[in-house]
Amino acid sequence: MSLLEVTDLVQSFDLTRGFLAKLRFRGGRLVREERVVHAVNGVSFRVERGKVLSLVGESGCGKSTTAKTIIRLIDPKSGRIFYDGIDITRFSPLEMRPFRKKMQMIFQDPFASLNPRQKVVDILQEPMIFHKLATPTEVREKALSLLNRVGLRTEQADRYPHQFSGGQRQRIGIARALAVEPEFIVADEPVSALDVSIQAQILNLLMDLKDEFRFSCLFIAHDLSVVKHISDDVGVMYLGKIVEKGSKKDVFAHPAHPYTKALFASVPSISAGKMMSSKGIEGEIPSAIDLPNGCVFHDRCPSRKPVCHEEPPVEREVEVGHFVACHNV
Amino acid sequence: MLLEVRNLKTFFHTFRGTVRAVDDVSFTIAKGEILGIVGESGCGKSVTGFSIMGLIEEPGKVAGGEILFDGRRLLDLSDNQMNEIRGKEISMIFQDPMTSLNPVYTIGEQIEEMLTLHSSLSPRERRKRCVELLRSVGIPNPEGRLNDYPHHFSGGMRQRVIIAIALAAEPKLIVADEPTTALDVTIQAQILKLMKALVRERNCSMMLITHDLAVVSEMADRIIVMYCGQIVEEGRARDVIENPSHPYTQGLIGSIPKLNEDKSRLETIHGIVPNMFELPEGCNFSPRCRFCREICFGVKPDFRLANTEGHLIRCHSACGVSEGGNEV
Numbered sequence: 001m002s003l004l005e006v007t008d009l010v011q012s013f014d015l016t017r018g019f020l021a022k023l024r025f026r027g028g029r030l031v032r033e034e035r036v037v038h039a040v041n042g043v044s045f046r047v048e049r050g051k052v053l054s055l056v057g058e059s060g061c062g063k064s065t066t067a068k069t070i071i072r073l074i075d076p077k078s079g080r081i082f083y084d085g086i087d088i089t090r091f092s093p094l095e096m097r098p099f100r101k102k103m104q105m106i107f108q109d110p111f112a113s114l115n116p117r118q119k120v121v122d123i124l125q126e127p128m129i130f131h132k133l134a135t136p137t138e139v140r141e142k143a144l145s146l147l148n149r150v151g152l153r154t155e156q157a158d159r160y161p162h163q164f165s166g167g168q169r170q171r172i173g174i175a176r177a178l179a180v181e182p183e184f185i186v187a188d189e190p191v192s193a194l195d196v197s198i199q200a201q202i203l204n205l206l207m208d209l210k211d212e213f214r215f216s217c218l219f220i221a222h223d224l225s226v227v228k229h230i231s232d233d234v235g236v237m238y239l240g241k242i243v244e245k246g247s248k249k250d251v252f253a254h255p256a257h258p259y260t261k262a263l264f265a266s267v268p269s270i271s272a273g274k275m276m277s278s279k280g281i282e283g284e285i286p287s288a289i290d291l292p293n294g295c296v297f298h299d300r301c302p303s304r305k306p307v308c309h310e311e312p313p314v315e316r317e318v319e320v321g322h323f324v325a326c327h328n329v
Numbered sequence: 330m331l332l333e334v335r336n337l338k339t340f341f342h343t344f345r346g347t348v349r350a351v352d353d354v355s356f357t358i359a360k361g362e363i364l365g366i367v368g369e370s371g372c373g374k375s376v377t378g379f380s381i382m383g384l385i386e387e388p389g390k391v392a393g394g395e396i397l398f399d400g401r402r403l404l405d406l407s408d409n410q411m412n413e414i415r416g417k418e419i420s421m422i423f424q425d426p427m428t429s430l431n432p433v434y435t436i437g438e439q440i441e442e443m444l445t446l447h448s449s450l451s452p453r454e455r456r457k458r459c460v461e462l463l464r465s466v467g468i469p470n471p472e473g474r475l476n477d478y479p480h481h482f483s484g485g486m487r488q489r490v491i492i493a494i495a496l497a498a499e500p501k502l503i504v505a506d507e508p509t510t511a512l513d514v515t516i517q518a519q520i521l522k523l524m525k526a527l528v529r530e531r532n533c534s535m536m537l538i539t540h541d542l543a544v545v546s547e548m549a550d551r552i553i554v555m556y557c558g559q560i561v562e563e564g565r566a567r568d569v570i571e572n573p574s575h576p577y578t579q580g581l582i583g584s585i586p587k588l589n590e591d592k593s594r595l596e597t598i599h600g601i602v603p604n605m606f607e608l609p610e611g612c613n614f615s616p617r618c619r620f621c622r623e624i625c626f627g628v629k630p631d632f633r634l635a636n637t638e639g640h641l642i643r644c645h646s647a648c649g650v651s652e653g654g655n656e657v
Contacts, residue, residue, distance in 0.1 A: 058513035165601050195369035195540065195602075200584035200595040207594070222514065229586035229595070252588075266518035267588060268543035270570050275547050276525065280518045284483050 001085055002046040003184055003216050004070065009079035011040035011062070011069045011240075015289075037288045039065040041240035041296075042079070047184070047216050047233075054219040054227040054248075056263075057237035060285055063220045064108075066237075067186045070218070071103050072096055083184075101131045104177035108189040110169035114161040120147065120172055121157040127179045143179070150175045150205060167198035174205065178213060188220045203230060224267050228252055236260045239288060239296040246322030256324040258301050295327065303328050330397075331534050332358040332381070332502060337394035339373075339380045348605045350376040350389070352558040358502065363528060363535045365545030365566065367581075368555035371602060374538045377555075378504045381536075382421055383411045399501065417447040420495040424507035426487035430479040436463075436490050437475030443497035462493040467523060485516035489523070496527060503528065506538045521548060542581060546570045551639075554578050557603065557613040564640030574635035575642040576618045612645065620646055 015035040016022045024033045040062040047053045055063040069076050072088065080089045088099060107113035114123060124143035128134040134142050144154045150171040161169055170190060177185055190206070191199040207230060210217065221227050227234060228248065235245040236257065244257040255261050258281075265278035283300040286292055292299060298308040307327050315325045339351040351373045358364045366374045379385055381396055383403060396403040398419065403411070415421075423429040431439060437459055444455045456475075463471035466489040479487055488508065495503055508524065509517040525548055528535045537548055545552055545566065552569040554562040554577065562575040573579045583596030600617040609615050615625040624645050632641045 058515065167601060196542070197369060197580060197584045197598040198601065200586075200597045201599075203586070204594055204597060224514075225586040225588050228588055229592075262515060264588070266515045268518070268521070268541070268547045269588060270543045270546040270582065270585065271587065271589065275518055276522060278518075280522070281515055282519075284485055284516060285513075 002082075003049045003084060004047040004218070005082040006046070006066075006070055007044045007080050007082075009040055009043045009066065009069060009081065010077045011065050011074065012077050013037045013039060035289055038291050039240055039288060040069065041291070043237075043240070043242050044079075045235050045242060045245060047218055049216055050214060051232040052210070052217040052219055052230055053233045053235065054221055054231035055235045055237055055242075056221055056224060056227045058222060058263075058285060060239075060288060061237040062240040062288075063222075063237050064188055067105075067188050067218060067220050071105060071186055101133075101180045102182055103184045103186065104180060104182040106170075106173050106177050106185060106187040106190045109193055110166050110173055111193075113173055114169055114176075116161055119158050119160060120152075120164075123161075123172060123176055124179050127176065131180050133180055146175045146179060147172075149209075150178075151201075165198075167194055167202060170194060170198075170202055171205065174202075174209070178209065181213065182215055184216050184218070186218045186220070189222065190219075191226060192221070192223065199226075206230065224263060236263065239285065239291065241296055241325065243297065243326070244322075244324045246319075250319060250322040254319075256318050256322070256329050257297075257326050258303055258328070259297050262300075262302075295325075330357045331360045331362075331399060332536075333395075333397040334377075334381065335395040335397070337377065337380055337396065338392040339376050339385055339389060340392045341389045343388055346606045349558050349608070350605070351380060353394075354555075354558075354560055355394075356553055356560065356563065358534050358536060360501075360534055361529075361532045362551065363525070363537060363549045365537045365539065365549030365552045366555060367539060367542055367545050367552060369540055369581075369602060371557075371605065372555040373558040374540075374555050375506050378421070378506050378536065378538050382415060382419060382504060416443055416500070417498045418500050419502045419504060420498065420500040422488075422491055422495050422503060422505040422508045425511050426484050426491060427511070429491055430487055432479055435476050435478055436482070440490070440494050440497055443494055447498035458497075462497055463490070465496070465527065466490070466493045467519075468493075485512055485520060488512065488520055492520075492524065492527070496531070499531065499533075501533055503533060503535045504538070505535060507540070508537070509544065510539065510541070517544075524548075542570070542585060554581070557605065557608060559613060560643065561614065562635075562640075562642045564635065564637070568635075568637050568640045572636055572640070574640065575614075575644050576620050577614050578642075580617075580619075612643075622646065 022032050022034055023030055043066055057063050068074050070081050076089060080087055083099060121143050124146055125139045128139050128142060144157055147157055148154055152171055191202050219230055231248050234248050234251045235242045238259050244251060244260045255264055262281040266280050268275045281300050294310050295308045295313050298304045305327060313325045313327045315323045316329055318324050318329055335355050337351055337354045341348040341350055354377060368374045380391055385391055391404060440459045440462060441455050444450055444458055450458060459475060460471045468474060468489055509520050537545060539545055549566045552566050553560050556577050562569060562578045573582050580598035586595060598617050603609060611626045611628050612630050615621045630643050630645045632643050635642050
């Protein structure tokens with residue numbers, strides 16, 4: 001059984017809360033109009049035990065919203081979330097509490113995700129004390145050993161977050177997530193705010209810790225080369241839908257969806273230099289308020305057919321475990 | 330040479346001490362050349378760009394050196410004389426397309442401002458030229474969009490508008506400071522292709538400042554790698570990328586996960602960038618260097634030739650490997 005299974009997850013945000021906000025003048029008449037951002041539109045995937053699934057896509061594709069929804073920071077509009085076989089979709093905060101110990105999150109911005117008024121050691125102790133994982137006598141020692149494990153010196157334990165660099169703060173964020181020894185970690189762009197040499201250090205650290213602590217991971221990223229490096233399985237998102245998913249090997253070796261292909265062609269690379277000569281894709285990601293009819297990618301797609309304007313494509317299995325949602329496949 | 334920078338020093342004087350943000354930097358840009366400047370945050374690459382534009386503000390100060398642009402010494406010019414050059418002969422593209430356009434003017438007005446200041450066109454000709462410029466940067470329906478405000482445009486489209494403004498007065502040199510860092514990868518590819526095509530077509534020169542080695546390797550003719558305010562390696566793009574000779578450049582390239590390679594671990598540069606207030610006495614990179622020897626801690630290294638002509642590194646042990654360097 002998969003550790004996490006998500007089926008048909010839908011998340012949307014109503015921009016016009018309240019009746020008055022919905023009223024709008026159109027051609028001299030007052031009309032009622034709703035503006036809803038459709039962030040996630042029917043996403044299904046599984047995270048297997050001990051594996052890393054990466055969701056990759058450009059800004060606004062709904063990858064971070066998906067992450068926040070499955071750990072129930074935001075309530076889903078519809079769809080189901082199973083954790084270890086248990087349906088947690090409608091759990092109350094109190095019912096979620098034991099799961100908070102099992103699911104942890106690493107955030108993108110190491111400058112915003114640590115409390116500036118807490119010492120590092122307190123940041124690490126708090127979750128352990130809250131979840132009763134350590135007695136007050138041993139908690140400090142545990143926190144210090146954790147700090148050591150992520151590559152910080154124990155004498156730095158009584159400092160405040162502002163005394164650390166971005167990479168060091170991200171190490172603290174990772175240590176905090178590991179403090180409760182979770183089974184499942186959601187990492188939302190954990191390295192995108194870091195310089196490349198620091199990014200490499202953090203990626204190596206994450207991979208070592210994964211082997212040591214044996215957690216499963218949902219990794220959210222926009223950088224394909226980082227995803228290639230860290231994941232076992234990959235899902236490519238576009239406008240709130242997963243357009244292609246499968247094992248990393250399959251998706252990277254034979255990408256089938258035109259968006260995935262374009263994404264690969266757009267990545268600048270130091271060795272090959274193919275980006276300049278590749279075709280890439282024209283246009284930009286449409287607004288998530290008025291979703292296009294049919295396939296969400298059709299207006300940018302180089303190989304669109306009439307049917308793409310009309311019907312949303314169904315997911316098809318092109319090889320074992322490799323799914324693509326495209327009419328052309 | 331279109332631009333020649335000699336021993337440029339830009340220091341910031343603060344209460345905590347002096348930050349030598351740019352320390353003895355020399356380079357040249359030829360006509361029609363794209364020069365890439367790479368380095369991590371805080372290495373002085375942007376300050377170098379700002380120094381050339383004369384945009385250094387208190388507490389910063391250009392403390393020494395010379396900047397020769399088309400035969401003129403930029404550092405000796407008055408503010409008024411600099412205003413003649415900024416925008417007309419050297420223009421700049423900034424990183425954040427969301428903040429570098431003025432939100433209360435239409436984009437037509439903002440492009441036209443450049444033409445009013447730096448050309449003798451009549452209002453009608455200016456209008457026509459604005460449309461041409463917008464078309465050349467790939468904005469659909471340019472006539473219709475002249476009266477739109479910046480918030481009507483997406484990030485990628487705004488960056489196109491900014492490029493149109495930068496090109497309006499037909500500058501000889503464009504300084505682009507992280508022009509695509511805020512953009513998504515498919516949009517980045519569009520903008521980079523557009524910039525390269527426009528630069529080549531108009532035969533102007535470009536100084537491309539970025540943290541992304543992959544971007545410069547796709548764009549630049551020559552590359553300069555900076556670390557802690559100094560140039561550590563310089564050479565033709567292919568030479569630097571295929572044959573990185575300074576240990577820092579080697580580390581940077583090793584740190585990038587590659588799409589076409591399978592490796593379980595990335596090479597890393599251990600440690601972090603030193604505090605700019607307390608730079609090491611010898612080579613700035615010595616505390617993080619794998620090949621560091623005794624001399625590196627005491628003496629600042631000079632430039633020396635790496636393998637090929639025009640490929641220079643600032644390191645005591647050429648290529649790090651020979652001369653009995655110890656791996657630490």
